[in-house]
Amino acid sequence: MKLYAIAFQCALFTLVEQATRHDSCVCELTNSEQRFPHDKLSTVEDNASECNSNITSQKTMELESLLLGLERRLPQLQEDVAILERENDGELYGALSLQVIENEMRDIMQLIEKLNSTTLGHQRLISDTTQKVEDLKAEMEQLEKYDTMQVVKRQEASKLLQRELGQCLKGLYPTSQPTQPPHGGCPHGQFVNITEPDVNTLSEYGNSHKYGAWGQDPKPEAGKERWYWLVVMTSGNRYSNYVRRYSSKSSLIAGVSVPGNVQIHSTNPTTNTIQGPNVVMYGEALYYNCYNQDAVCRFNLTTKTVTTLQLPKGTRFNSKGNFCHLEECYPFTDMDLATDESGVWVIYTTTQDFGNLVLSKVEEGEPLSLGQTWHTSVYKQAVTNTFMACGVLYATRYVNKGTEEIFYSFDTATGAERFNIGIFIFKMAPNIYALNYSPVDQMLHAYSDAYMVSYKVLFE
Ligand SMILES: *[C@@H]1O[C@H](CO)[C@@H](O)[C@H](O)[C@H]1NC(C)=O
Ligand SMILES: *[C@@H]1O[C@H](CO)[C@@H](O)[C@H](O)[C@H]1NC(C)=O
Ligand SMILES: *[C@@H]1O[C@H](CO)[C@@H](O)[C@H](O)[C@H]1NC(C)=O
Ligand SMILES: *[C@@H]1O[C@H](CO)[C@@H](O)[C@H](O)[C@H]1NC(C)=O
Ligand SMILES: *[C@@H]1O[C@H](CO)[C@@H](O)[C@H](O)[C@H]1NC(C)=O
Numbered sequence: 001m002k003l004y005a006i007a008f009q010c011a012l013f014t015l016v017e018q019a020t021r022h023d024s025c026v027c028e029l030t031n032s033e034q035r036f037p038h039d040k041l042s043t044v045e046d047n048a049s050e051c052n053s054n055i056t057s058q059k060t061m062e063l064e065s066l067l068l069g070l071e072r073r074l075p076q077l078q079e080d081v082a083i084l085e086r087e088n089d090g091e092l093y094g095a096l097s098l099q100v101i102e103n104e105m106r107d108i109m110q111l112i113e114k115l116n117s118t119t120l121g122h123q124r125l126i127s128d129t130t131q132k133v134e135d136l137k138a139e140m141e142q143l144e145k146y147d148t149m150q151v152v153k154r155q156e157a158s159k160l161l162q163r164e165l166g167q168c169l170k171g172l173y174p175t176s177q178p179t180q181p182p183h184g185g186c187p188h189g190q191f192v193n194i195t196e197p198d199v200n201t202l203s204e205y206g207n208s209h210k211y212g213a214w215g216q217d218p219k220p221e222a223g224k225e226r227w228y229w230l231v232v233m234t235s236g237n238r239y240s241n242y243v244r245r246y247s248s249k250s251s252l253i254a255g256v257s258v259p260g261n262v263q264i265h266s267t268n269p270t271t272n273t274i275q276g277p278n279v280v281m282y283g284e285a286l287y288y289n290c291y292n293q294d295a296v297c298r299f300n301l302t303t304k305t306v307t308t309l310q311l312p313k314g315t316r317f318n319s320k321g322n323f324c325h326l327e328e329c330y331p332f333t334d335m336d337l338a339t340d341e342s343g344v345w346v347i348y349t350t351t352q353d354f355g356n357l358v359l360s361k362v363e364e365g366e367p368l369s370l371g372q373t374w375h376t377s378v379y380k381q382a383v384t385n386t387f388m389a390c391g392v393l394y395a396t397r398y399v400n401k402g403t404e405e406i407f408y409s410f411d412t413a414t415g416a417e418r419f420n421i422g423i424f425i426f427k428m429a430p431n432i433y434a435l436n437y438s439p440v441d442q443m444l445h446a447y448s449d450a451y452m453v454s455y456k457v458l459f460e
Helices: 038-054 057-086 091-144 151-172 249-254
Strands: 005-009 013-019 025-031 191-194 200-202 212-215 228-232 242-246 260-263 285-289 295-300 305-310 336-340 343-349 356-363 369-379 385-389 392-400 403-411 423-426 432-438 443-448 451-459
Touching: 038 091, 057 091, 057 200, 057 249, 191 423, 212 432, 212 443, 228 249, 228 285, 242 249, 285 336, 336 385, 336 432, 343 385, 356 392, 369 392, 369 403, 385 432
Parallel strands: none
Antiparallel strands: 005 013, 013 025, 191 451, 200 451, 212 228, 228 242, 242 260, 285 295, 295 305, 336 343, 343 356, 356 369, 385 392, 392 403, 403 423, 432 443, 443 451
């Protein structure tokens, strides 16, 4: 019987292997180091990630956008006051202007209050966080003493690599899959109300272009997640030939577009010109009613090419199936494009539907095609605008200069219609020419007599 022993010694471990009886081996591992306090490390990690999640770029953005909002609104107010002073002869006009200015003042006060509370919040956050970071640093220094094997350092390096790999993968597959039609219930719950206006600013074109639309692409290209788009009807309040893009909310509010315009055609109007304000962007393409046609156009902003989708025979177009209220109809609003969780929709009316709203799903693939269609019993001329949220069509009507009402809904999952929704929209200007829901952040974006206003949708 052979008897042997191997003793292996390194800085940390003592490994003893010895044959005892016959062929059985016993290994004895002696760690000469202190036990590594994993639980402490994990609290430090938790605390650090909580710190991180508290300081988001969103917070900085919020402040920036508030400041820019103020910067833009104050000169506007000054100008309004100047106009009032100049033209305060007609009594009615004077009273109206005064009301506009009072509204404006109230908004500016709200902005200032919001700014004040945001700043206070930030100051608190900064002092809290500084203290926490100091504590964490001290704790880490303690922990590093244990890290003689450089375990943590290597773990950190490997985490960094993983993160980079993750980002790399995200870059490879930038487009998220479109969400399935939300048949069988909305992930957010039931639409119950909307907030007071959030973003609220005059478009950079000022009061001269009252018709238009704006928003965010719900299915953006990688790197364009924060971008906004704006389309204004630059020719006779009816036609437009380009999309203007902004790389952040603050540049939208400040009216500074670095990406600039993407033009469909240099002539306006011509074949494939944008006709009417109710347009949407989805998947880096603009969907709109094409000039002089009963068709939806899709303008691919990457390839700058246009695809058309013919709507059913009898579809009203060229300002024959408009949104209206008692006093007036909004010209060239025959086709309303909309986005929600499931993609793109088109709302229009036909002769065979006797002017009632018709809703069709737009299948965004190649070729562009019309999906399922639903026929409602609401008369389009009694409606000022529509939007989709979670597979439900909502329609609004004009109540007065300051208020619009979301009064009607049609659920595509059940076919149920309701005429008693009773959600009120607080308006900044009398007419809402475009209204669309963004499934990304559940905001309603309105273009209202050149004002860009947004409201948060509240679900239950
Ligand atoms: C982590 O945060 C908790 C609660 O905020 C605190 O009690 C604890 O001391 C912190 N730990 C470290 C290591 O900073
Ligand atoms: C994060 O913010 C919340 C709410 O402001 C606060 O209660 C919490 O203590 C903060 N956490 C850290 C680590 O700063
Ligand atoms: C800012 O908020 C603080 C604390 O709520 C308040 O005392 C102060 O008057 C506010 N300032 C303004 C300009 O509203
Ligand atoms: C809906 O929201 C508005 C504005 O925030 C509020 O004034 C109103 O009371 C809310 N309505 C309901 C039914 O909650
Ligand atoms: C735009 O064109 C590009 C290149 O052909 C294509 O990959 C992309 O899917 C198109 N986008 C839309 C929305 O059709």
